[in-house]
Amino acid sequence: MDAYRAIVTKRDTRKFSPEPIPEPVLTRILQAGRMAGSSKNTQPVRAILVTEPARKEEIASCGQFATHVPACAAAIAVVLTPGGGAFDAGRAAQNMMVAAWAEGVTSCPTSMHDAACANRVLGLPEGHSVAIVLAMGYPEAGTSVNLGRARIPLDDFVHSDHWRGEGAGG
Amino acid sequence: MDAYRAIVTKRDTRKFSPEPIPEPVLTRILQAGRMAGSSKNTQPVRAILVTEPARKEEIASCGQFATHVPACAAAIAVVLTPGGGAFDAGRAAQNMMVAAWAEGVTSCPTSMHDAACANRVLGLPEGHSVAIVLAMGYPEAGTSVNLGRARIPLDDFVHSDHWRGEGAGG
Numbered sequence: 109m110d111a112y113r114a115i116v117t118k119r120d121t122r123k124f125s126p127e128p129i130p131e132p133v134l135t136r137i138l139q140a141g142r143m144a145g146s147s148k149n150t151q152p153v154r155a156i157l158v159t160e161p162a163r164k165e166e167i168a169s170c171g172q173f174a175t176h177v178p179a180c181a182a183a184i185a186v187v188l189t190p191g192g193g194a195f196d197a198g199r200a201a202q203n204m205m206v207a208a209w210a211e212g213v214t215s216c217p218t219s220m221h222d223a224a225c226a227n228r229v230l231g232l233p234e235g236h237s238v239a240i241v242l243a244m245g246y247p248e249a250g251t252s253v254n255l256g257r258a259r260i261p262l263d264d265f266v267h268s269d270h271w272r273g274e275g276a277g278g
Numbered sequence: 279m280d281a282y283r284a285i286v287t288k289r290d291t292r293k294f295s296p297e298p299i300p301e302p303v304l305t306r307i308l309q310a311g312r313m314a315g316s317s318k319n320t321q322p323v324r325a326i327l328v329t330e331p332a333r334k335e336e337i338a339s340c341g342q343f344a345t346h347v348p349a350c351a352a353a354i355a356v357v358l359t360p361g362g363g364a365f366d367a368g369r370a371a372q373n374m375m376v377a378a379w380a381e382g383v384t385s386c387p388t389s390m391h392d393a394a395c396a397n398r399v400l401g402l403p404e405g406h407s408v409a410i411v412l413a414m415g416y417p418e419a420g421t422s423v424n425l426g427r428a429r430i431p432l433d434d435f436v437h438s439d440h441w442r443g444e445g446a447g448g
Binding site: 109110111112113114115116117118119120135136138139140141142143144145147149151153154155156157158159160163187193194195196197198199201202203205206207209210217219227228230231232233234236239240257259260262264265266267268269270271273274275276277 | 279290306314319328329357363365371375377387398400402406409410435444445
């Protein structure tokens with residue numbers, strides 16, 4: 109799929125078909141995360157690919173809105189090593205989600221509200237943390253993944269040279 | 279450009295040609311940022327497109343490693359509105375950088391170490407912040423943008439079902 113099209117049509121969805129994601133597709137998704145740039149190329153991000161049903165269940169128990177995780181084909185935990193920042197995690201996660209979508213795989217970033225739970229389930233060493241879990245899978249038949257949530261108009265998203273509107277500085 | 283190719287070949291570079299970025303290309307880059315998903319679709323990210331030479335100079339004065347900003351064709355300040363998180367800024371920034379690269383436009387995420395300076399130069403209202411400035415432009419002639427920095431091997435990036443190695447939990 110064309111890069112621009114993959115980027116602008118990507119929506120976060122959480123209704124998955126039980127179809128597994130083939131190994132080569134998973135590898136491309138993970139490569140996309142690996143190749144993301146990071147602050148000073150410190151590469152603070154790692155990915156834990158979770159496909160074991162029992163562990164997906166355990167992960168679901170660590171988030172407040174994670175009941176879709178057991179039904180996903182693969183959950184990718186985006187892990188930050190010590191000192192890593194959420195901005196770099198966002199870059200790697202977005203690369204993986206767009207690469208997935210370019211292959212027809214939909215995804216839903218899922219927060220682990222109980223961080224200690226996620227660290228325990230995934231066996232993270234001291235100082236590591238889960239930035240997000242990406243639940244991934246092919247969309248459930250009949251799900252319209254293009255009817256995602258609306259976005260603010262482009263004119264509201266973009267400002268030119270300087271913030272405009274209420275509270276703007278001099 | 280194919281999505282996967284755009285994602286995995288994207289490198290952060292800071293040597294720009296003086297060629298301006300045509301309006302339709304800039305619009306696609308900004309659309310890519312606008313369409314990025316965000317936590318609960320809160321859409322906390324805004325973009326300030328900076329092309330005025332004087333303001334690019336001022337922005338450069340707010341970062342410790344920002345001397346390349348005045349030479350870029352367009353600087354896009356990725357702004358977080360109150361309550362927004364760096365993870366969502368990373369998602370939007372990566373979308374813009376990959377969409378840019380798919381059009382042959384290279385980019386360099388540039389930190390504003392002096393946050394108060396950046397807020398003042400861009401006129402941000404109270405509670406807003408600059409997550410990053412993306413310096414963008416066509417690559418300088420003769421610059422090999424594919425010789426970017428190395429990445430850790432895929433086997434080190436990916437863990438299966440559970441963290442492996444030193445310090446891993448039970």
